[in-house]
Amino acid sequence: GIQVEQSPPDLILQEGANSTLRCNFSDSVNNLQWFHQNPWGQLINLFYIPSGTKQNGRLSATTVATERYSLLYISSSQTTDSGVYFCAVESGSRLTFGEGTQLTVNP
Amino acid sequence: ETGVTQTPRHLVMGMTNKKSLKCEQHLGHNAMYWYKQSAKKPLELMFVYNFKEQTENNSVPSRFSPECPNSSHLFLHLHTLQPEDSALYLCASSQDPGNEQFFGPGTRLTVL
Numbered sequence: 001g002i003q004v005e006q007s008p009p010d011l012i013l014q015e016g017a018n019s020t021l022r023c024n025f026s027d028s029v030n031n032l033q034w035f036h037q038n039p040w041g042q043l044i045n046l047f048y049i050p051s052g053t054k055q056n057g058r059l060s061a062t063t064v065a066t067e068r069y070s071l072l073y074i075s076s077s078q079t080t081d082s083g084v085y086f087c088a089v090e091s092g093s094r095l096t097f098g099e100g101t102q103l104t105v106n107p
Numbered sequence: 108e109t110g111v112t113q114t115p116r117h118l119v120m121g122m123t124n125k126k127s128l129k130c131e132q133h134l135g136h137n138a139m140y141w142y143k144q145s146a147k148k149p150l151e152l153m154f155v156y157n158f159k160e161q162t163e164n165n166s167v168p169s170r171f172s173p174e175c176p177n178s179s180h181l182f183l184h185l186h187t188l189q190p191e192d193s194a195l196y197l198c199a200s201s202q203d204p205g206n207e208q209f210f211g212p213g214t215r216l217t218v219l
Binding site: 031043 | 140144148149150151152155162163165195197204205206207208209210212213215
């Protein structure tokens with residue numbers, strides 16, 4: 001099956017810093033989603049981005065499907081950005097998740 | 108109520124109990140999914156339903172039994188579970204299989 005690798009596995013930032021999270025995948029995919037999982041387990045949709053670049057406030061994402069990777073940018077990080085960020089790719093109508101990046105933003 | 112809801116949010120059960128997890132989506136979607144998230148592991152797809160029909164069973168043990176009476180409701184019936192089945196169980200829905208998925212808040216299950 002398709003493999004999804006996320007890096008870094010853990011990231012600690014000071015409030016106000018910027019960061020880039022990466023997602024690599026092993027095969028062609030139809031779609032890609034980025035999620036933020038809050039401390040209570042809720043998965044929050046950030047981006048649905050099979051290709052190209054999208055922006056939503058302080059967050060933006062870029063997927064280069066031909067090179068099989070996606071990047072999530074977080075600017076001016078806040079403590080509420082803490083949590084686990086997951087990348088998931090869709091192929092054959094199923095989502096395959098990476099192992100996530102655990103982000104901690106300190107005040 | 109909007110989005111995807113799940114009940115109960117927390118469940119503790121013994122290995123001989125029978126319990127059910129419920130998921131309801133208020134988005135008018137046709138596809139629904141069950142995922143399992145164990146500690147320190149990525150989410151694993153368990154089942155996929157499209158228009159009430161099961162289209163995928165990801166080699167899930169028979170002690171987990173899904174039921175989809177209509178496109179808005181999805182159940183996961185549990186019986187004779189093992190302690191290693193303790194996990195966060197997440198339900199999701201999408202307009203159709205392959206479209207953007209939206210998740211419920213999950214049920215945190217503990218099997219004693």
